[in-house]
Amino acid sequence: xxxxxxxDHFTNPRNVGEIENPDGVGQVGNPSCGDIMKITLKIEDNxxxxxxxxxxxxxxxxxxxxxxxxxxxxxxxxxxxxISNKAVAEALDGLPPVKMHCSxxxxxALKAAIEDYLKKxxx
Amino acid sequence: MxxxxxxxxxxxxxxxxxxxxxxxxxxxxxxxxxxxxAFGREARKAVEHARQQVATAIGASHVGEIAFTSGGTxxxxxxxxxxxxxxxHKGNHIITTAAEHHAVLSTCKQLEKEGFAxxxxxxxxxxxxxxxxxxxxxTDKTILISVMHANNExxxxxxxxxxxxVAKERKIIFHCDAVQSVGKIPVNVDELGVDLLTIxxxxxxxxxxxxxxxxxxxxxxxxxxxxxGQERRRRPGTENVAGIVGLGKAIELATERMQSEAERxxxxxxxxxxxxxxxxxxxxxxxxxxxxLPNHVSFCFRFIEGESMLLMLDMKGIAISxxxxxxxxxxxxxxxxxxxxxxxxxxxxxxxxxxxxxxTEEDVEYFLEVLPPIIERLREMSPLSEGYNACAFGTCDAxxxxxxxxxxxxxx
Numbered sequence: 001x002x003x004x005x006x007x008d009h010f011t012n013p014r015n016v017g018e019i020e021n022p023d024g025v026g027q028v029g030n031p032s033c034g035d036i037m038k039i040t041l042k043i044e045d046n047x048x049x050x051x052x053x054x055x056x057x058x059x060x061x062x063x064x065x066x067x068x069x070x071x072x073x074x075x076x077x078x079x080x081x082x083i084s085n086k087a088v089a090e091a092l093d094g095l096p097p098v099k100m101h102c103s104x105x106x107x108x109a110l111k112a113a114i115e116d117y118l119k120k121x122x123x
Numbered sequence: 124m125x126x127x128x129x130x131x132x133x134x135x136x137x138x139x140x141x142x143x144x145x146x147x148x149x150x151x152x153x154x155x156x157x158x159x160x161a162f163g164r165e166a167r168k169a170v171e172h173a174r175q176q177v178a179t180a181i182g183a184s185h186v187g188e189i190a191f192t193s194g195g196t197x198x199x200x201x202x203x204x205x206x207x208x209x210x211x212h213k214g215n216h217i218i219t220t221a222a223e224h225h226a227v228l229s230t231c232k233q234l235e236k237e238g239f240a241x242x243x244x245x246x247x248x249x250x251x252x253x254x255x256x257x258x259x260x261x262t263d264k265t266i267l268i269s270v271m272h273a274n275n276e277x278x279x280x281x282x283x284x285x286x287x288x289v290a291k292e293r294k295i296i297f298h299c300d301a302v303q304s305v306g307k308i309p310v311n312v313d314e315l316g317v318d319l320l321t322i323x324x325x326x327x328x329x330x331x332x333x334x335x336x337x338x339x340x341x342x343x344x345x346x347x348x349x350x351x352g353q354e355r356r357r358r359p360g361t362e363n364v365a366g367i368v369g370l371g372k373a374i375e376l377a378t379e380r381m382q383s384e385a386e387r388x389x390x391x392x393x394x395x396x397x398x399x400x401x402x403x404x405x406x407x408x409x410x411x412x413x414x415x416l417p418n419h420v421s422f423c424f425r426f427i428e429g430e431s432m433l434l435m436l437d438m439k440g441i442a443i444s445x446x447x448x449x450x451x452x453x454x455x456x457x458x459x460x461x462x463x464x465x466x467x468x469x470x471x472x473x474x475x476x477x478x479x480x481x482x483t484e485e486d487v488e489y490f491l492e493v494l495p496p497i498i499e500r501l502r503e504m505s506p507l508s509e510g511y512n513a514c515a516f517g518t519c520d521a522x523x524x525x526x527x528x529x530x531x532x533x534x535x
Contacts, residue, residue: 010434016504027506034428034447034456034471038506054506056468058430058447062504 002059003093009063014070017052024120026112033102035061037109039069043117048072048080053109060095060103064088068106077114083107124440127486131326131418131479132275132303133444137369138328144372145330148365156362157353166364173371177335180374181301181320182311190336190357191367195302195323198336199226199269201347201358202298202319206267207234209345210296214264220244220252221462222274222281227300228458231269240264246462249411250277254285261293268297272304272315276446276459276475277410278419280308287316296342302326302334306377307385307416318342322374324366328480329373333366380480385417388478391487395420395476398491403498409460409473418478423465426508427472427501435497441490446473468507 002010022040029036035057042050051072053065068088072080085104089095095104128136137145148169154162156170171186178186192198207217219231221243231241242260244252257268268290273280283299290297298319301310306327312320320337324330338344338357350359392415400406405425424432429445436443446457447470455461460470476490502508 007434010431011438013504034467036506054504054509056426056505056507057428059434061428062431 001096002063003095005067005092006060006063006095009066009092010059013053013062013066015052015066015073016054018054019050019052022113024113024115024117026109026114026116028105028108028112029056030102034058035102035105037061037065037105039065039106039109039113041113041117043077046076046078048075048077051110051113053106058099058103060099061105063092064095064104064106065109067091068110072110077118080110081114083110125486125489127441127482127489129476129478129482129486129490130442130444132475132477134325134331135328135479136481137325137330138373138376140376141329141369141372145365145369148368152364154364156364157351166362169368170362170364173367176371176375177322177337180310180378181305181322181337182313183337184313185340187355188337188340190338190354191362191370192334192336192358193332193363194325194334195224195300195321196226196334197358198321198323198334199224199298199300200230201336202321202338202344203227203230203267203269204234204347205344206296206298206319206342207239208347209343210266214262214266215239216242216262216264217267217269218242218244218257218260218265219269220271220281221246222250222252222277222279222459223269223271224275224300224302227269227271246459248463249414250274250279250409250459250463251281251411251414252286254282254289257286258289258293261289261295265293265295268295269300270297271300271302272310273301273308273416273419274410274459275303276457276473277421277463278303278415278477279411280304280414280416283315283317290318291316296344303416306374306381307418309381312337312339319344322370324370324373327373327377330366330369333363333370335370384480388482389417391478391482391484392417392420395487395491399494402491402495407465407469409463409465416477420476420478422474423460423469424472424474424498424502425469426505427498429471429473431501432472432474432497435501436493439493439497441493444475444477446475447471 019040023043024041027038038054040052051069055062055065085107152165154166156167174189175186177189244256296318299317300321302323305322318339322335324333407423409421429447433445446460456470
């Protein structure tokens with residue numbers, strides 16, 4: 001059902017946790033679907049220096065959260081904003097079709113965290 | 124790694140004695156039971172012997188009251204649709220419950236599209252309906268009551284005898300889906316007062332793809348499929364002889380073992396419930412605390428999602444089920460868990476553990492050792508457990524442990 005990469009990220013999720021005093025926080029999800037993802041960021045000179053996630057969700061939700069943190073780490077804000085849910089799913093060698101619409105929200109959480117950071121910058 | 128199968132409500136392994144019986148009817152006695160030659164007669168004899176075994180196991184007065192089907196789903200469809208169509212001239216109202224299997228609920232939904240009216244009775248927090256609820260729902264158009272004996276997801280046993288009494292007094296046909304209860308607790312069609320009853324083979328160490336419908340003599344019912352004259356024209360099609368033989372042997376063995384197995388598994392069940400509730404805070408026992416199947420344990424663990432739990436237990440060699448939406452491929456968590464009043468977030472964190480004849484005390488020990496760190500790890504990862512972490516693993520007592528779910532509404 002799940003690819004080896006999905007199972008690898010589910011079994012050994014990268015960057016689990018929460019950054020203290022984060023520069024940006026993003027949380028997305030749908031309780032009826034059973035997936036809520038929260039991403040916290042540390043940004044220096046427009047670059048994501050640290051990123052952590054917390055996820056309530058299925059195996060695919062944990063794996064996509066873990067993968068998006070790996071993909072975003074060290075990227076500029078503009079580069080990170082270009083990471084799509086589809087790209088995250090592809091990086092995991094695909095997800096079962098039934099998981100695509102509800103478990104692949106990780107890039108949305110990343111985007112929400114970056115937008116939170118940008119909003120704080122403007123304020 | 125130790126392998127523990129705790130998913131017997133999903134399916135059971137075929138008992139070696141059942142497989143041995145079946146094998147003869149796959150190879151040696153392969154005749155069509157409708158053929159009149161010796162090959163056919165041999166197969167017919169086996170089918171009728173199995174029919175007797177099933178009738179005896181459920182206390183049916185007449186062996187002809189048993190019709191073999193392809194499984195529980197087909198039997199549920201046959202029972203409900205058959206009664207609905209045959210009694211349409213008397214009324215169009217069907218009463219069922221929110222606890223039912225989709226084989227019942229989806230069939231009723233389809234009948235609604237065909238002009239029938241369906242009342243789905245709500246459940247209490249333990250997943251039960253009362254006979255009074257059933258009585259109150261009856262109208263002069265009611266033609267059928269369909270209530271399951273024991274629930275597959277939370278293990279709760281329904282008051283079938285009392286409901287059967289209501290049905291009898293009001294002269295309404297009563298169907299009971301007994302797929303999960305046959306072989307685990309006593310099922311006697313006369314004592315329960317049911318007119319139609321559903322049985323499945325693979326839940327009692329028989330093969331998949333075989334089931335049976337009990338239909339009390341004199342019940343006004345009509346077939347829903349047409350073709351040959353098999354099964355007294357109630358279920359046409361060449362009989363699955365080996366499957367039928369397997370079901371007959373399986374139900375006979377299950378009945379013989381029922382009492383001793385129920386006693387043994389009840390001990391395991393009660394220990395699992397008490398230890399998990401004591402060891403893991405923010406846990407809700409789902410289903411009735413005592414009036415439940417002897418082999419059935421089910422919980423919801425707050426702040427985590429069931430599929431993740433299932434995968435982690437699987438990595439430790441333990442097979443369980445969850446009513447999480449993600450395990451069923453739907454968007455909604457189990458309809459039973461939400462019907463007993465659990466918020467969706469909580470229902471997503473469900474675990475169902477169903478034991479069987481090969482499980483041992485060591486399996487119980489292993490599960491109790493493996494589960495807590497998995498729950499702890501998933502909760503650490505969950506944004507929903509924020510604010511609860513300090514006490515989530517028993518290091519403080521700021522939040523009471525849950526032994527029911529009456530506090531839910533406040534917290535979610």
